[in-house]
Amino acid sequence: MLVIGLISGTSVDGIDAALVDISGTDTDLQVKFLAGDTYPYPTKLKEKILAICAGEALSMPQLADLDDAIALVFAQAAQHLQINHPSVELIGSHGQTVYHRPPQRRGEGFADILGYSLQLGRGAVIAELTKIPTISNFRAGDIAAKGHGAPLVPRIDAYLLSHPHESRCVQNIGGIGNVAYLPSRSHPHWLEKVRGWDTGPGNSLLDLAVQYLTNGTQTYDGDGNWAASGTPCHALVEKWLSEDYFQLPPPKSTGRELFGWEYLQNCLVDTNALNLNAADTLATLTELTVASIVHSYEAFLPQLPERVLLCGGGSRNLYLKRRLQELLAPIPVQTTDEVGLSANFKEAIAFAILAYWRMLNLPGNLPQATGATQQVLLGDVHLPM
Template identity: 40%
Template sequence: MSVTTDNVVSEQWVKPILGLLTSVPDQTDSVYAEIIAELGPVDFQTDWIPFESTTYYQEEMGAKLQRQFISFSNLIDPSQLADIKCVTNRLEKHFSQNNKRTFNLDPGYLTSAKLVLATTKNFAHRIYLHSGIFAEITLTYRGRGFHALEWTYPDYRTPVYLKIFEKIRQKYLNQLSQIPSLDSANHNYSNRRLNLTENTRKYAIGLMSGTSADGVDAALVSIKGNGKSTQAELICSVCYPYPLELRQRIFNLFQTEQSHVDELCQVNFLVGQIFAEAATRVVEIANFDLKNIDFIGSHGQTIYHLPPTEIGTPSTLQIGESAVIANQTNRPVVSDFRVADIALGGHGAPVVPYVDFLIHHQDEKSVALQNIGGISNVTFIPKNARPEDIIAFDSGPGNMIIDATIEIVTNGQKMYDEDGVMAAQGQVNKGLLDILSKHPYLKLPPPKSTGRESFGWAFAQKTVENAKKLGVSDCDLLATVTFFTTQTIVNHYQDHIPFVIDEIRVSGGGAHNRTLMKNLSTLAEATFESVSVIVDEQSDAKEAIAFAILANETLVGHCTNLPNVTGSIRPTILGKITPVPHKIL
């Protein structure tokens, strides 16, 4: 069969189209909103057309099916077709009910010479793209119209469909004539996804490993907008554990007397590999395609933190080489969020309060967002708050002292007190609690931050030694350090938050410790009138989500440190950008 192509022009940019099939055409607003968020504005839309060419879809989608075609004003690179099909596959699954599709979405593109559709089914006449997606030339343009091929679907052969595609083709040709140079056309799908100033939806991965260093929290996040218009939705999260040998090497680096420069150099790259694996794992669990991820925000693993209140040059070090993450995922990475604030005289911590304000500020009530990781930190947002009204600081130890203590007393048999069971079996020892409460950090005013340097292994060893001198049992010791964590939290509220607290919302690993949570509720309710203590719905992923959002803000050039929180002399953009190593279309 010979095919002639009259008036064929360059196919560097092509026009995306979509066919939507459903039995509920009056319920398409939500799916169209998602589609437009992905592909941009629609410039052509047909009426609903009865679908009568086959009964194939009726068992799954119901009778009286109808189809509608739309085309998009943003031209795309044809190699993006598989990416678009991955998006529509995800949307089909998202809007399905009882494992049955409500909408069938058929994306494709149109050129002056042909109509190409994307499919997941493989036949001899189809060409493989990637991610299980194939391309089929469904119609060719010859003479003065589109013509079917031997494999063309019956409905696509009908005069109604052919006239629709001829109208879209003419719109496409008119569009091309208005572009001075195809090389300068910036309306394509790929460029749109990198234009983060637009109010389009992006997909990002946030990566975080806290001071407990038990693994990497990875969060796949959908983000729309930026700044005060930010809308973020968690799609999937996972905790990807460190291999035990690597975790021990990280802990050795925490001890200045055991760490060496060559070991630091190696572990930096090894941690980067684990972060990349965590990013890959979360998209696999979500049945997502890594190529659809716009960027990654990586906090890294803190090894040492010296805020301005410590002796020596203020500095901080987070490892987990961003170039390793970028090369293994082929996604751009934003990392090293803390150093810019320290360079301006700040503590470099906490940096999450900016995100807390974007997501959680309310007009009706004041909220304390209490994260209990290795270190405990709080963001207090008064009702009707402005960014400069936020109060945030590290209150002291979180799980760090509890984890280290149980590891010492069990000779490494336990790494943490699961559910707070061991602490629940003991009683708080007042003498030991008094010693702990004399730590000088607890008397410092905000802005302030702390870390393993103050409340790490050495502090835990000294606490265990003091417990032995006082004859304190292991269970009583765990009960005391657990109570100490919650007491420092509530005491800091009393000393540094001169507002009514309506709600305490807890996140981090400490939210899983029942004894700790019971202590916190009891102390808070005894101290503050009508306060409620709840666990954040996204407790485990909260900080990973935050670094995805912070990366988004970095890429649009927004300052995200809060000088009233960190003590820096002025606002600044946080993070360093590692670009995608090479572009894969």
């Protein structure tokens, strides 16, 4: 089946679209990547999304307009990607996350508070504009089962990237970092031993810092070159790692609600107090992302992996990758490209697969990663009229 996967992550860089040919079910899943591209948001739309993620209030009519505007650009991305390719049979659209609240376990005598996660870009609108069946709202089913609704990719990583004899960590570095721990398939009941959680900030603080330090003239640190010219302050990194989230055991999830503008401002108070220049500030924030990943592995994995595979935008940050390799040595740190799966479009590919599984009535979540009480079908089905 030819399927398009669509996602815009917490970095709001643009819409990643992947066209894949999928066959099999789950244990015999086969995926062939045919095409991929990233479609930037119109400037005003991106600014509006970022403002809302930072806490800007909006009315219900404004919310409806934004939902439709995001759906329109998602539909246009799907339409553009399928030009010169055979007819696509299905779209899986993650949409744009604008708010994420993890569930709260309140203990005996108190009712738990369900999580909540809002992705804009209505699947029904995408289906009607493209005339292609569309699956969206993937996180709601897991959240209803008392899960975090995130991360949803570990089940896919398990079937596509696990190894017969080698344990691996698949580390996505988007706006937020998340990991899937994959034991070797030689272990009995290996799928039950797969774990996953959000490790903390990925690119979110780095991109915000670059925008702040350049008065908005730059949006990211290309290849990590600016950070590489500085010197990280390890004492500050240790201080920042005392944040409660880093000590919280999995399953856990986070977002810009924690690691966003307000968090950055607190970090900048610390860097200014030590008179760190811009390069040293970026190097220190980059070190926080790297150190939070390493801390997460050392604190919560049953054992360190034998290989780490990076994906997402942060995998292109050469300085970040080098620092991660240095801290994890002698464990090799590569990208998923090096084992045959596009690092740039892996998340979009994942939501194509989740849509495919939904049409086959196969569960998409992994309860030990999301905290859900059971495996559930993920996504709402929207058929064009």
